[in-house]
Amino acid sequence: MRLNAENVQRARDLIAIYPRPRSALIPILHIAQEQDGWLTEDAMEHVAELLGLTSAEVYGTASFYDMLFTEPVGRHLVSICTNIACLLNGGYELLEHAEETLGVKPGGTTPDGEFTLEEVECIADCGRAPCLAVNWRFFGNVTNDDFDTLLGDLRSGALRETVPPHGTLNRVRRDLTAWAGGVPAAQAARQQVEAKWAAAPPPVSSPAPATPPTPPPPPGQAPAIKDDRGERQPASQPASEQAADQAATVEDKGDTAK
Amino acid sequence: MAESTTETVTITVDGKQVEAKPGEMIIAAAERAGVYIPRFCYHPRMRPVGMCRMCLVEVTGPRGPVLTPACFVPVADGQEIVTDSPKVKKAQDGVLEFLLINHPLDCPVCDKGGECPLQDQTLAFGPGESRFVEEKRHWEKPISLSDLVYLDRERCIQCDRCTRFADEVAGDPLIEFVGRGDHIEVNTFPDQPFSSYFSGNTVQLCPVGALLAKPYRFKARPWDLEQVESTCTMCSFGCRVAVQSSANQLTRYIGIDSDPVNHGWLCDKGRFSYQWVNSEERLSAPLVRKGDELVEASWGEALAAVAKGVKGAIDVHGPSTVAVLGGARLPNEDQYAWAKLAKSVIGTDHVDAQMGDGLPASVVLGLPRATIDEACAADAVILLAPDVKEVLPVLYLRLRSAAVDGRVPMVELSPRSSGLTRYCAASLGYRPGEAAAVARALVANQSPTAEVGGVSVEALTAARQAIGGASRVVVVLGRPSLAESAESVVEAAAVLAGLPDARFLPALSRSNVLGALDMGLAPGVLPGRVALDAGRAWWSQAGAWSSVPETAGLDAAGILRDAAVGKIQALVLLGADPATDFPDRELARQAVVGAGFVVAVDTFLNESAKQADVVLPAAGFAERPGTTTNIEGRVTRLGQKIVPPGTAWPDWMIAVELAARLGGDLGVETVEGLWDEIVQFAPSHAGASRAVLADRAHRDGLVLPLPFAAAAEPAEEPAEPMDPTAAPGIAAVEAPPADFSTAPAAVEKMERPGMIEFRAPADAAPLPQLDSYALRLVVTKPLYDDGTLVQHSPALAGLAREPRVRANHYDLDRLGLGTGGRVRVQSPRTSFVAEAEVDDGVPRGSVALTFGEHAGALIDVSQPVIDVRLETP
Numbered sequence A: 001m002r003l004n005a006e007n008v009q010r011a012r013d014l015i016a017i018y019p020r021p022r023s024a025l026i027p028i029l030h031i032a033q034e035q036d037g038w039l040t041e042d043a044m045e046h047v048a049e050l051l052g053l054t055s056a057e058v059y060g061t062a063s064f065y066d067m068l069f070t071e072p073v074g075r076h077l078v079s080i081c082t083n084i085a086c087l088l089n090g091g092y093e094l095l096e097h098a099e100e101t102l103g104v105k106p107g108g109t110t111p112d113g114e115f116t117l118e119e120v121e122c123i124a125d126c127g128r129a130p131c132l133a134v135n136w137r138f139f140g141n142v143t144n145d146d147f148d149t150l151l152g153d154l155r156s157g158a159l160r161e162t163v164p165p166h167g168t169l170n171r172v173r174r175d176l177t178a179w180a181g182g183v184p185a186a187q188a189a190r191q192q193v194e195a196k197w198a199a200a201p202p203p204v205s206s207p208a209p210a211t212p213p214t215p216p217p218p219p220g221q222a223p224a225i226k227d228d229r230g231e232r233q234p235a236s237q238p239a240s241e242q243a244a245d246q247a248a249t250v251e252d253k254g255d256t257a258k
Numbered sequence B: 001m002a003e004s005t006t007e008t009v010t011i012t013v014d015g016k017q018v019e020a021k022p023g024e025m026i027i028a029a030a031e032r033a034g035v036y037i038p039r040f041c042y043h044p045r046m047r048p049v050g051m052c053r054m055c056l057v058e059v060t061g062p063r064g065p066v067l068t069p070a071c072f073v074p075v076a077d078g079q080e081i082v083t084d085s086p087k088v089k090k091a092q093d094g095v096l097e098f099l100l101i102n103h104p105l106d107c108p109v110c111d112k113g114g115e116c117p118l119q120d121q122t123l124a125f126g127p128g129e130s131r132f133v134e135e136k137r138h139w140e141k142p143i144s145l146s147d148l149v150y151l152d153r154e155r156c157i158q159c160d161r162c163t164r165f166a167d168e169v170a171g172d173p174l175i176e177f178v179g180r181g182d183h184i185e186v187n188t189f190p191d192q193p194f195s196s197y198f199s200g201n202t203v204q205l206c207p208v209g210a211l212l213a214k215p216y217r218f219k220a221r222p223w224d225l226e227q228v229e230s231t232c233t234m235c236s237f238g239c240r241v242a243v244q245s246s247a248n249q250l251t252r253y254i255g256i257d258s259d260p261v262n263h264g265w266l267c268d269k270g271r272f273s274y275q276w277v278n279s280e281e282r283l284s285a286p287l288v289r290k291g292d293e294l295v296e297a298s299w300g301e302a303l304a305a306v307a308k309g310v311k312g313a314i315d316v317h318g319p320s321t322v323a324v325l326g327g328a329r330l331p332n333e334d335q336y337a338w339a340k341l342a343k344s345v346i347g348t349d350h351v352d353a354q355m356g357d358g359l360p361a362s363v364v365l366g367l368p369r370a371t372i373d374e375a376c377a378a379d380a381v382i383l384l385a386p387d388v389k390e391v392l393p394v395l396y397l398r399l400r401s402a403a404v405d406g407r408v409p410m411v412e413l414s415p416r417s418s419g420l421t422r423y424c425a426a427s428l429g430y431r432p433g434e435a436a437a438v439a440r441a442l443v444a445n446q447s448p449t450a451e452v453g454g455v456s457v458e459a460l461t462a463a464r465q466a467i468g469g470a471s472r473v474v475v476v477l478g479r480p481s482l483a484e485s486a487e488s489v490v491e492a493a494a495v496l497a498g499l500p501d502a503r504f505l506p507a508l509s510r511s512n513v514l515g516a517l518d519m520g521l522a523p524g525v526l527p528g529r530v531a532l533d534a535g536r537a538w539w540s541q542a543g544a545w546s547s548v549p550e551t552a553g554l555d556a557a558g559i560l561r562d563a564a565v566g567k568i569q570a571l572v573l574l575g576a577d578p579a580t581d582f583p584d585r586e587l588a589r590q591a592v593v594g595a596g597f598v599v600a601v602d603t604f605l606n607e608s609a610k611q612a613d614v615v616l617p618a619a620g621f622a623e624r625p626g627t628t629t630n631i632e633g634r635v636t637r638l639g640q641k642i643v644p645p646g647t648a649w650p651d652w653m654i655a656v657e658l659a660a661r662l663g664g665d666l667g668v669e670t671v672e673g674l675w676d677e678i679v680q681f682a683p684s685h686a687g688a689s690r691a692v693l694a695d696r697a698h699r700d701g702l703v704l705p706l707p708f709a710a711a712a713e714p715a716e717e718p719a720e721p722m723d724p725t726a727a728p729g730i731a732a733v734e735a736p737p738a739d740f741s742t743a744p745a746a747v748e749k750m751e752r753p754g755m756i757e758f759r760a761p762a763d764a765a766p767l768p769q770l771d772s773y774a775l776r777l778v779v780t781k782p783l784y785d786d787g788t789l790v791q792h793s794p795a796l797a798g799l800a801r802e803p804r805v806r807a808n809h810y811d812l813d814r815l816g817l818g819t820g821g822r823v824r825v826q827s828p829r830t831s832f833v834a835e836a837e838v839d840d841g842v843p844r845g846s847v848a849l850t851f852g853e854h855a856g857a858l859i860d861v862s863q864p865v866i867d868v869r870l871e872t873p
């Protein structure tokens, strides 16, 4: 699917804030993925047109990143961690259970298109191992029963509010809204961030991860959800969106640096 | 480090002091000093990426010796480099073991086997043994990347050479790395093939057998191939090639890195054109017309028939009823022999090697010439030329790189966008016929205030800014469109010639057409770039010619016009096929029918030859020695590797025989003799003796005329050593053999005539008014055309595209048409229906077609411009 009119506008806003259009590639790919759940060939061709690149260049970049999908993905992307902390706490057992319940191997999608299962490396929620993410929202201390409940809730739509449609990286949209004012707004945001860093450099030795800088939310938007990392939460409860925010921030930063 | 005032820095490589140029990479500096550092991804003509790590060496820094990629780190004064320590050896072992982890080692069935940098460097630097016992990765083998290239992903070592080439050099980033880690592969976007005019270069660059040329795959083993150095003559750019053959068949061409010309690159048309030479349909015996049929005959019989026909015309109607058309395909020596035959023995000046797509010889030879290097280093380049990407593809690469890497501002005067448009500071899409007015506005002292020739004030202003203050301007000059007269282009060129120190690079693309002009195969000129009148005394007294025609003859259009009305009694087609090749096909067909007696000297029985009375088979590329001349006037040597099919003769030999049968004598019996005579008498070729040309210091050829000192003394400096991994497959390619057993005679003491100087022509005739329903026609040549040579190269024949009628969306909208719709094109001469294409690179009010059947029917060469109407069918 080509980008719809609203998304084309968002893409153009993004292109405007970078010195070179190509720098907007990854954020725009996230927009395309938010629209269709994965990157269709039409979408990649459209993005190439918008950026003055060849489709092959867009495809090359898109295929590099694990969070960008060039194949169809189910409505819920279930990412189960099997890295060290989760492995020690039963990550593989959870994955096996998921395989049995869903009837697919990692990389597979259930025939009804509801679930795609994937095995992932550490998703930085080790404190709540074994953990998983659904559409990049975190669920920790997941038992087999929790998992079954979670599937039921996802199917029934009970989690519609907390688990966004697949492909949606929440942070990207918020940042975009802030930058929609074009270059001046983006520059202002960047200056604010820089001022914040200059005033309080992050403690390097701090065991807790430093809160990454975020541009202020635009007026009228809810402030970011408070950091409740570390609090144990029962499964089937939405984990903090902050983790997803962080993932997105890291990516944003890498991107801007290009 | 403090800014150094010296031009070089000194580094130590394995204990040896080496002078290096600041900014150059360690690997290159070491190589010049004779130390070869193994490499895969590094390529001297591309930006370093440090992808493969094969080039690790120890460089002593503040923290002691550190393993450093030599291709990625520039030299610095005092640097100490060790390339053979145990640590380096261990690194090389490790890298090779790693690269071989997933390499299938199917060398016995790999095209690259025997010339493979991976094989060679594994043997020379590798561990000999691998600890990897797990399963290698598997891919479908091979997949098709394009019509010409296969990819075997199992063999790929991810060196990034092909992908970098496509992006950096060709500007066609259609192949990319897809995936990551051990899932990485080179690939295209799904269903979008790697259709680049330059795709074959990636096959040559690939340091393993991952990229394969479809026409060559499984055809030969490298060690069975013989090779000789030569020059591609599919266009006039003059790319150096290694011609490789086996069992009297050409098997492939490999680009040789000639610094002033092609940088090692070839276009796909040139690279795969060896196929026509091998074609089964080549003419291999003379043919003589018996009634309605052409039947095989002996050379004696055929030559007698030609002599009779030509002699009959001379005796009854005079020598000026004989005409020679064509000759651009021939090497210089053969062209000279034919010029001498036509002008001195027969006595006609109706001789033209250009087929209505060129410029008058006096203009091309008279304008100050630029070299390719000068164009690429100019302060500004003005393009008043055909689309160089289509007709001189590697010139396109050089100019593109000048614009992108060298930031040379370019301005294009063109009635349609071209391959270079996106690299131009301004593209002035003028209305056909009005180039001169636009040129005047471009160089005028006052800024433009109104639109000129269809070009807006803004575009003109941008163009004037781009060339403003430039003191060295190079104009790439040719015919932007076949549907617009040469006069209007010449008028524009005359305007541009007024720019201070302007130089011109001819964009005439026909094979050795520049050689043909130098050798006198054009009306009004004699060999050596001299005008007929100025050179008459010299050539008929000092230079072995028996006579020189009294008056200047007709050009191709004039010859055909006269032939069509029966005024040409004998027409010689020297590798020419006017019926499909002349812009005005109608006129050409009438001419071939109307000429009294037609002789075709050619490699194929083309459309025109089919109408001939006698057909003589000629030798083709790589079937004879000789020299050729490129657009800058650079003469290089052609190599012979195979013998011609059947009894085909080189063209010069045919000329010598015919001269004898016409009662004359060319006075030479060998190619060498011909060259000696040229060097002896042609003012432009003075000093370019066989010995000087064969000198390895001149392996890139000589740009003529030579400055006097260079002629006297060949340069001493040897050519740069060739990097064996840069162009796998051409280690130790040999120059064509040279024979000096017959020394040229000393030049007589007579004043040489001066060479032609450019004189501004009279202004072209006024254009007809464009009525508001008509569109002005633009006709361009595509790279893959319906010409004989492309159509006899199976790999290329299928690449020719059905021509579409291209126009601005504004003009097509009026008819309610979009891309793919059917449109009727109506002209006073013809009308046809074809597919339309929206192309906003065509200015409003114009319509563009590529040359072929339809365009040829529309063009009327007696008109300065062609106006057509578009209608819904």
Ligand code: SF4
Pocket (backbone or CB within 6 Å): B155, B156, B157, B158, B159, B160, B161, B162, B163, B186, B202, B205, B206, B207, B208, B210, B211
């Ligand atoms: S295909 Fe060849 S040139 Fe391209 S990356 Fe692989 S090894 Fe290098």
Ligand code: SF4
Pocket (backbone or CB within 6 Å): B232, B233, B234, B235, B236, B237, B238, B239, B262, B265, B266, B267, B268, B269, B270, B271, B392, B393, B394, B395
């Ligand atoms: S650019 Fe011309 S000379 Fe070079 S390879 Fe192509 S056809 Fe041959």
Ligand code: FES
Pocket (backbone or CB within 6 Å): A081, A082, A083, A084, A085, A086, A087, A121, A122, A123, A124, A125, A126, A127, A129, A131
């Ligand atoms: S190991 Fe599973 S989240 Fe870190």
Ligand code: FES
Pocket (backbone or CB within 6 Å): B038, B039, B040, B041, B042, B049, B050, B051, B052, B053, B054, B055, B056, B069, B070, B071, B072
């Ligand atoms: S890293 Fe230097 S040659 Fe590849």
